[in-house]
Amino acid sequence: MTSPILQVEDLKKYYPIRGGVIARKVADVKAVNGVSFDLYPGETLGLVGESGCGKSTLGRTLMRLEEPTGGRVLFEGKDLAHAKGKELFDLRAEIQMIFQDPYSSLNPRLPVRDIVIEPLEVHKMGTASERLDKVVALCRRVGLKEEVIGRYPHEFSGGQRQRVGIARALALEPKVIVADEPVSALDVSVQAQVINLMVELQKELGLTYIFISHDLSVVEYISDSIAIMYLGRIVETGKKETIFSNPTHPYTRALISSVPNPDPRKRRVQVAIEGETPSPVNPPSGCAFHPRCPFAVEACKKDVPALESFTQTDDPRHNVACIRKDEIEPHFKN
Amino acid sequence: MPLLEVKGLKTEFRIEEGVVHAVDGVSFHVESGETLGIVGESGCGKSVTAMSIMRLIPDPPGHIAGGQILWKGKDILSMPDDAMPDLRGNEIAMIFQDPMTSLNPVFTVEKQLGEVLEKRFGLKKEGARARAVEMLEQVGIADPSERIKAYPHELSGGMKQRIMIAMALMCEPDLLIADEPTTALDVTVQAQILHLMKKLQEKVGAAVILITHDMAVVAETCDRVAVMYAGRVVEFCDVYRLFEETKHPYAFGLLKSIPKEGLTKEDSLATIEGIVPSLIHPPTGCRFADRCFKARDRCRSEDPQLRDVGDGHLTACHFPIEEGDE
Numbered sequence: 001m002t003s004p005i006l007q008v009e010d011l012k013k014y015y016p017i018r019g020g021v022i023a024r025k026v027a028d029v030k031a032v033n034g035v036s037f038d039l040y041p042g043e044t045l046g047l048v049g050e051s052g053c054g055k056s057t058l059g060r061t062l063m064r065l066e067e068p069t070g071g072r073v074l075f076e077g078k079d080l081a082h083a084k085g086k087e088l089f090d091l092r093a094e095i096q097m098i099f100q101d102p103y104s105s106l107n108p109r110l111p112v113r114d115i116v117i118e119p120l121e122v123h124k125m126g127t128a129s130e131r132l133d134k135v136v137a138l139c140r141r142v143g144l145k146e147e148v149i150g151r152y153p154h155e156f157s158g159g160q161r162q163r164v165g166i167a168r169a170l171a172l173e174p175k176v177i178v179a180d181e182p183v184s185a186l187d188v189s190v191q192a193q194v195i196n197l198m199v200e201l202q203k204e205l206g207l208t209y210i211f212i213s214h215d216l217s218v219v220e221y222i223s224d225s226i227a228i229m230y231l232g233r234i235v236e237t238g239k240k241e242t243i244f245s246n247p248t249h250p251y252t253r254a255l256i257s258s259v260p261n262p263d264p265r266k267r268r269v270q271v272a273i274e275g276e277t278p279s280p281v282n283p284p285s286g287c288a289f290h291p292r293c294p295f296a297v298e299a300c301k302k303d304v305p306a307l308e309s310f311t312q313t314d315d316p317r318h319n320v321a322c323i324r325k326d327e328i329e330p331h332f333k334n
Numbered sequence: 335m336p337l338l339e340v341k342g343l344k345t346e347f348r349i350e351e352g353v354v355h356a357v358d359g360v361s362f363h364v365e366s367g368e369t370l371g372i373v374g375e376s377g378c379g380k381s382v383t384a385m386s387i388m389r390l391i392p393d394p395p396g397h398i399a400g401g402q403i404l405w406k407g408k409d410i411l412s413m414p415d416d417a418m419p420d421l422r423g424n425e426i427a428m429i430f431q432d433p434m435t436s437l438n439p440v441f442t443v444e445k446q447l448g449e450v451l452e453k454r455f456g457l458k459k460e461g462a463r464a465r466a467v468e469m470l471e472q473v474g475i476a477d478p479s480e481r482i483k484a485y486p487h488e489l490s491g492g493m494k495q496r497i498m499i500a501m502a503l504m505c506e507p508d509l510l511i512a513d514e515p516t517t518a519l520d521v522t523v524q525a526q527i528l529h530l531m532k533k534l535q536e537k538v539g540a541a542v543i544l545i546t547h548d549m550a551v552v553a554e555t556c557d558r559v560a561v562m563y564a565g566r567v568v569e570f571c572d573v574y575r576l577f578e579e580t581k582h583p584y585a586f587g588l589l590k591s592i593p594k595e596g597l598t599k600e601d602s603l604a605t606i607e608g609i610v611p612s613l614i615h616p617p618t619g620c621r622f623a624d625r626c627f628k629a630r631d632r633c634r635s636e637d638p639q640l641r642d643v644g645d646g647h648l649t650a651c652h653f654p655i656e657e658g659d660e
Contacts, residue, residue, distance in 0.1 A: 044599075050520035050521065050522065050523075051520055157609050159609075187375035187376055187547065188375065188547065188549070188588060188591050188592060189375065189587060189588060189591045189605060189606035191591070192591035192593075192603040192604065192605040192606075193605045193607075195593070195603055196602045196603050196605060199599050199602065200602075202599075214520070214521065216521070217550070217592065217593045217594075217595075218593055220593065220595070220597075221593035221597055221598070221599070221603070222593075222599060244595075254522055255521065255522060258521045258522045258524065258525040259521055259550070260524075260525070260528075260548070260550035260551050260553065260554040261550060261553060261554070261595075262549045262550040262553050262577070262589070262592050262594070263553055263577060264552075264553040264554075264556075264573045264574055264577055265574070266553075267553070267554055268525070268554070271525050271526050271529045272522065272525060273522050273525075273526075274474075274526065276490050276492045276493075276520070276522075276523055277520065
């Protein structure tokens with residue numbers, strides 16, 4: 001079996017809440033609270049969860065855009081979470097990011113050429129003319145014509161802007177790309193174009209993706225494996241097929257059955273789950289999902305359940321954080 | 335007589351670059367008690383259509399340039415201005431996409447619900463409070479007598495949308511216009527809100543116009559659907575026909591571009607190439623022609639009108655989708 005390209009171990013990101021006259025730290029928001037997973041080369045990991053679950057913070061923290069509070073991020077064995085100076089600088093070229101909002105993630109004062117060339121200049125790649133050639137090639141590859149590279153972001157549509165964002169992310173020839181909701185701001189027909197492009201690029205360049213999204217139908221399409229997050233923790237991981245045909249954690253089940261089906265003959269009659277995600281400032285004790293969980297028992301309020309291998313499915317990567325995972329009835333997909 | 339009939343509606347906005355024909359000859363109707371979906375991508379004119387029905391188009395820069403909006407047979411567009419507040423709220427209510435900005439941040443929920451109850455039912459203080467608490471309970475807000483004292487910022491997005499629904503349905507309107515009511519919400523909460531809307535709609539007997547960009551939400555909730563593109567309705571039919579016997583190439587492409595269950599990365603997603611045309615200088619002929627795989631010369635010269643292609647299934651296309659088209 002191939003070894004992982006990226007190993008995330010017990011990663012934590014806490015934000016202090018300050019109060020009182022001298023702004024003392026009174027508590028922490030545990031946005032990412034002990035997350036571990038492995039990412040395999042050439043694969044797409046879909047990171048799924050609802051707003052406030054910590055999926056974006058996780059993406060930013062493992063890129064070191066946020067300083068981790070604890071844990072390790074091993075990229076080919078080197079710890080990105082603790083790297084400094086030259087080592088960090090070099091590691092950063094290996095992991096790049098595509099952002100959700102193609103409107104605010106591009107500098108409005110720079111033409112596309114300068115936006116895409118910037119990472120090459122920062123990392124001193126090639127000569128000036130080589131860099132320019134590279135920018136033209138990149139723009140072409142993502143479907144932008146050469147004549148548009150002198151234009152400014154506001155002259156482009158949302159879909160084209162996202163192509164610029166992708167070209168910039170590819171400039172340093174990274175191995176891993178973290179894409180944070182890259183298509184959520186786009187219309188459906190444009191969304192499909194950008195997803196197709198990302199899939200083509202992955203095949204061509206052997207890229208590894210972490211695809212962060214709240215949209216399960218997009219995630220089901222693009223991912224090889226999936227991690228489901230709830231209030232700062234991963235509650236279930238597994239191959240895509242496992243997660244969609246055998247969702248085991250009660251939250252995963254609820255999430256999957258909440259997605260409307262684009263078929264009027266498959267309307268749901270029941271609401272899968274009541275209530276809303278509690279605030280991460282003051283999360284419930286024990287398993288954070290217990291107040292909404294139809295299977296919760298007294299013990300669920302006590303200890304945080306560990307993410308453990310689930311052996312009833314034949315997926316070695318299937319892990320579930322639920323103390324009742326072996327007793328609750330298997331989920332049958334309707 | 336349909337409850338609401340929109341005929342040839344035209345709404346324009348004057349901006350520096352020219353006149354934007356945001357809604358350009360839109361026609362559809364809504365029957366009592368049914369749910370009509372208006373679906374389309376950003377800029378297609380679906381929200382402007384809704385705002386026109388409510389006569390809430392900011393003038394200037396916008397104005398309604400033509401057409402009729404018949405409400406129970408009477409043209410809303412020729413009603414005197416002072417008849418509008420009574421129509422809005424009492425007969426036609428509206429909820430918006432962003433529950434964060436539709437509530438007034440400086441008043442408590444009680445105050446905001448109370449205002450409606452006083453105006454409409456003459457209820458004051460204790461009476462209004464009891465009725466408001468009851469409404470909150472109906473829309474599934476836990477601990478309503480406490481929650482009613484809250485300010486909007488103290489509530490989650492889902493709760494705010496529930497309050498908007500409570501407010502909209504309090505006066506038992508005949509029509510509720512919901513403009514992307516669940517777009518800002520999480521998927522588990524979306525399912526709850528859609529379910530709630532359905533339940534209350536049945537209870538009150540209201541018709542609903544649901545404006546959305548999400549075909550799955552349409553499939554889940556609507557009886558009939560109007561698909562809009564570049565300021566026009568291009569297909570109008572019942573929900574099963576839209577999904578199973580799609581006629582307009584735009585609607586066809588839109589449905590195909592949704593990632594379906596069981597599709598993998600090996601199958602590339604269907605896309606609609608190109609972009610939406612300018613609404614300042616829309617092209618002659620069919621506005622979708624430049625992006626359409628079925629377009630011929632006629633499409634670029636002759637504007638297709640909405641026509642019946644069988645059993646009340648309307649489409650604005652010279653060469654509708656046939657069996658075997660892919």
